[in-house]
Amino acid sequence: MTLRLGRHEFADDRTLMMAIVNRTPDSFYDKGATWAEDKAFDRVAQVVDEGAEMVDIGGIKAAPGEEIDEVEEKRRVVDFVARVRAAYPSLVISVDTWRASVGDAVCEAGADVLNDAWGGADPALVDVAAKHDVALICTHTGGAVPRTRPYRVEYDDVVRSAIDDTVAYAGRALAAGVARESLVIDPAHDFGKNTFQSLEITRRLGEMVATGWPVLVSLSNKDFVGESLDLPVGERLTGTLAATAVCALAGARIYRVHEVVETRQVVDMVNTIAGRRLPARAIRGLQ
């Protein structure tokens, strides 16, 4: 099925790089590097130059911290979305928010995708997506409250839970009027999950792909990579790319990333090995 993300359409065989753009002073990886609006705008220019098809703009870090209310979240992202929309008409703009009111405002400003990293915490978000005919990322958090860390969370079967919850969320969105071709599911590594659970999600990602819904993975520099390799943030790129390769082989479609170029190369290489993508230019031995 063709994927439709707001005003943009992508054929079945396309994989997409969704570059993270934080309008936060405290996100775990960039630690506020793009907090200033101009720095965030420079980051957009950079990732577009690197070939990202999408940006994911967020105004609140995922981890617990200072309370950011709706007004402040809108102040951080709405005008910025409008500025990016005006500058990059062909770029897919996603906004990382769980709040319907923020979603409504960013869609007015030109967003194409609502990335609900907190799995439907605000039940009205689906109505906003339907109203604006934008895409919705349906994530699995195991019922976690926004901006909380997992604490002794257990599942009978974490993959089953991820499939059931994301597919049910997609069903709610569909019922609310979101277009079928505009729904994406995301197992949400590390959200409501310990490292073993995120590893199992990675290992069994093919089961999520088999649902037929396009799958987004957000692996970039996360703690399950850090704990697997005993490496701090900033030294997790190789581990991230290994996890990316496994997800690519399983058939993930969208990759939410800090490093666009490296991830694109891994995803393209894996899909070429898998026979889903042609080599760029093969002549060796075939002259």
Add this chain to the structure above:
Amino acid sequence: MALVPGVLALLPEHASLVDPVAELRAAAVAAVRWLGPEASVVADAQGERVAAALMDAAGVRRGGSTAYLVVGNGTAKRSEKAPGHLDDRAFAFDSALRDALVAGDLSGVDWSLAEELWASVDGLRRATDLVAGPATVDYDDDPYGVQYWVMRWGS
């Protein structure tokens, strides 16, 4: 009659995002189409597959006894990075073979040297009696250290 090189990159199963032999492919398909609705193939086993792919692309059926598609090419030793590495003798050999093809007279070709220089001449050798009169040269290049020609004879 038309001549195309037996380049495996012309096969659909070896397609790339960017065609490394786009110009050659265009010339070869045009030459095959020029043969008319049907043609017989004169080639070795690999060349047969290349011919089949080009005929598919050109919409030409196999058969008949008036039009021939010959598959063959010059040496594969024309540069340091050529499949057979550089052999300085390749240039003179290809030049002589080209002249012979254009003139329509293959009687003087050194077939044993052809083998030494990795020229694919099985089809050409078998087509010796079919080649007649001057050829039109549509393509003449060695982009990967292998000498390719697309030529047409007759009207």
